[in-house]
Amino acid sequence: MSNTPLDDRSLLGKLVGFDTTSxxxxxxxxxxICNYLDLPGVTLDRFDAGEGKENLVAQVGGPAEPASGLTLxxxxxxxxxxDGWTGDAFDLQERNGLLxxxxxxxxxxxxxxxxxSMRAAADRELAHPLAMVLTCDEEIGGVGAAALVDAWPExxxxxxxxxxxxxxxLEVVRMHKGHMKFKLxxxxxxxxxxxxHLGRNATSNAGRVLGxxxxxxxxxxKVRTASSPSFADVPNPVLCVxxxxxxxxxxxVPEHCEIRCSMRVLPDQDPVEMIAQxxxxxEGLLDDEQHWSxxxxxxxxxxxxxxxxxxxxxxxxxxxxxxxxxxxxxxxGGHLSRLGLDCVLWGPGSIExxxxxxxxxxxxxxxxxxxxxxxxVDARCGGGE
Numbered sequence: 001m002s003n004t005p006l007d008d009r010s011l012l013g014k015l016v017g018f019d020t021t022s023x024x025x026x027x028x029x030x031x032x033i034c035n036y037l038d039l040p041g042v043t044l045d046r047f048d049a050g051e052g053k054e055n056l057v058a059q060v061g062g063p064a065e066p067a068s069g070l071t072l073x074x075x076x077x078x079x080x081x082x083d084g085w086t087g088d089a090f091d092l093q094e095r096n097g098l099l100x101x102x103x104x105x106x107x108x109x110x111x112x113x114x115x116x117s118m119r120a121a122a123d124r125e126l127a128h129p130l131a132m133v134l135t136c137d138e139e140i141g142g143v144g145a146a147a148l149v150d151a152w153p154e155x156x157x158x159x160x161x162x163x164x165x166x167x168x169x170l171e172v173v174r175m176h177k178g179h180m181k182f183k184l185x186x187x188x189x190x191x192x193x194x195x196x197h198l199g200r201n202a203t204s205n206a207g208r209v210l211g212x213x214x215x216x217x218x219x220x221x222k223v224r225t226a227s228s229p230s231f232a233d234v235p236n237p238v239l240c241v242x243x244x245x246x247x248x249x250x251x252x253v254p255e256h257c258e259i260r261c262s263m264r265v266l267p268d269q270d271p272v273e274m275i276a277q278x279x280x281x282x283e284g285l286l287d288d289e290q291h292w293s294x295x296x297x298x299x300x301x302x303x304x305x306x307x308x309x310x311x312x313x314x315x316x317x318x319x320x321x322x323x324x325x326x327x328x329x330x331x332x333g334g335h336l337s338r339l340g341l342d343c344v345l346w347g348p349g350s351i352e353x354x355x356x357x358x359x360x361x362x363x364x365x366x367x368x369x370x371x372x373x374x375x376x377v378d379a380r381c382g383g384g385e
Contacts, residue, residue, distance in 0.1 A: 003036045005119060008370055009099070011036075012112040012361075013092040015076075016101035022077040022140045025052030029076055033115060033134065039122045049147040053136035057148075057158075058118055061126035061381060069128035069159030070311075070380035071341060072114040072373075075138030075145075075332060078103035084357030098360040106354035109361040110165025110347040113373050127382030131158050138332050141181065141298040145332035149339055160340060161311035161380060163373075165347030166331050167354060167361075170369060172315045173345035175230055175326035177237075178265045178302030178334060182275065183258045184209060184282070184292045190255035202257035203246045205290050209259060212285050213241055216278060227268045227304065230326035237274070238264040238328075264328060267304035301334030309342040314379065318372060327351070 006014065018029040034044050037058055047055040061069065081089035081102045089102040099109070114132050121130045136144035166173075186206070191199025217239040228235035239261065246257035265271050279294055286292070305312055307324060316322070329351060333343035348369035349361045 003038055006116075008112050008116055008366065011116060012099065012104065012109055012366075015108040015112055016092050016103050017090055019090050020077050020103070021080050022137050023080075026076050026136050027052060027054055030054045030056055030134075036115065037118055037122075039119065041122045042118065047148055047151050049136050049144050053144060055136060055144050055148040056132075056134040058132040059129055060118055060121040061129035064129045064131060064157045064159055066157050066160045066340065068380075069130060069161070070377060071131040071133060071159045071162040072117065073133040073135070073162055073164045073332060073336060073343070074107050074111040074114055075135045076108070076111065077136050077139050077144070078106065078108070079139050079355045082357060086358055094363070097363045099363060099366065100358055100360045102359055104361040105167045105349035105359050106351070107165050107167060107347060107349075109167075109349055109366055110369065113348075113369055114165060117373060117377055121377070121381065128380065129159055130377060130381045133158070133336070135332055141179070142300040142330060142332050142335050143298070145335035149335050152339060158339060158341060159380075160342050161309070162333075162336065162341040162343045163311065163315070163347075163376070164331050164333050164336070164343050164345050166329075166345040167347050167349030167351050168327070168345050169350050170319065170346065170348060170365065170372065171325055172312065172319055172321050173325045173327050174303070174305040174307065174309070174312050175227060175267045175324070176303045176330055176333065176345065177231070177267065177326075177328050178271055179298075179300040179330045180263045180265065180271045180275070180296060181261070181298040182263065182294055182296040183260045185295055186257045186290075186292045188253070188255045188257070191253040193251045193253055196253050199253040199255070202254045205286060206244070206246070206257055206259065208285060209282070209292060210241065210244075212281055213239065213259070213261065216281060225266050225268050227266050227326065230324050231266070231328060234264075234328050237266055237269060238262075265302060267302040267326070269302075271299060271301070300330045301337075303331065303333035303337060303343060303345075305333075305337070305342050305344055309344075311342050312344050315344060315346055315376065318375060
């Protein structure tokens with residue numbers, strides 16, 4: 001396999017050519033990137049994340065120093081292509097100044113910029129280190145980043161200032177909401193539907209529980225915190241029922257019922273306390289015999305990087321941006337912050353194109369991202385030819 005240098009567009013074409021839908025292994029694209037960056041001065045560490053997935057950490061410029069240098073972070077997985085595409089979703093096509101492919105915008109465009117920044121840095125004597133973190137399974141709740149943090153070697157450090165290249169139209173974002181996925185479960189006793197008195201129907205009070213969740217969701221709409229002004233469109237936490245499952249056949253009393261919920265929390269809220277609030281409300285509604293258990297199965301934490309963080313201040317200065325921006329979607333930042341990193345979201349493309357048929361990245365955004373990223377890398381890492 002050749003590791004001949006590629007321009008950003010050609011490298012993006014290679015990256016989107018790998019179907020890295022979250023349900024699939026990403027080892028093939030990791031192999032490609034490792035071969036492409038197999039150069040003197042580049043250290044490459046692969047972290048197993050299970051189920052055929054890996055995370056990759058690369059570094060140029062000697063031992064990392066938390067207070068200097070720069071970390072670039074992106075995810076390699078993408079959502080399923082689905083239907084409605086004009087062409088092959090995994091074949092990069094340029095039409096009218098737009099680069100079409102699944103993952104072109106979210107977020108292999110930034111991945112290509114970051115990988116080529118690492119390659120260019122290998123040819124320089126950097127004053128401060130440049131690191132890159134590429135994760136799996138961001139699209140299914142930041143599972144890859146969580147696994148990386150859990151497996152992180154004790155004592156190892158990365159440059160604290162971190163850019164996560166989510167598609168923000170090159171706007172600097174220091175906050176996003178957290179996303180907690182949980183389900184309420186009722187277990188009954190099955191019986192023939194002709195003799196329901198011999199069993200206990202797990203759905204018997206599901207209507208009351210759904211009504212309670214609806215009321216809690218309406219109550220959440222009235223909540224405001226100090227971070228609310230940064231979330232102009234939806235300044236409140238959100239509680240939403242996203243699914244109800246019960247029963248296996250027409251002639252069997254259901255012995256199991258579950259209500260699946262999505263909860264988006266503001267950066268300055270405690271998700272654990274909010275779950276406890278739901279549990280207390282449930283206890284007030286039902287007696288012990290009607291108890292529903294609350295099972296959390298994914299917690300993608302919020303991001304709240306301090307306004308005074310160096311990377312936030314410097315990027316805002318580069319972009320001429322004064323206002324503080326928050327977004328309602330999640331990133332790997334909530335997990336990576338556990339490593340002591342100051343993370344901001346900043347990357348080419350618009351989140352409005354993410355996850356859509358005919359996803360695209362505008363060429364001018366891609367090129368401007370390259371120009372600005374070079375400027376930031378030079379400022380943070382320095383060095384010469």
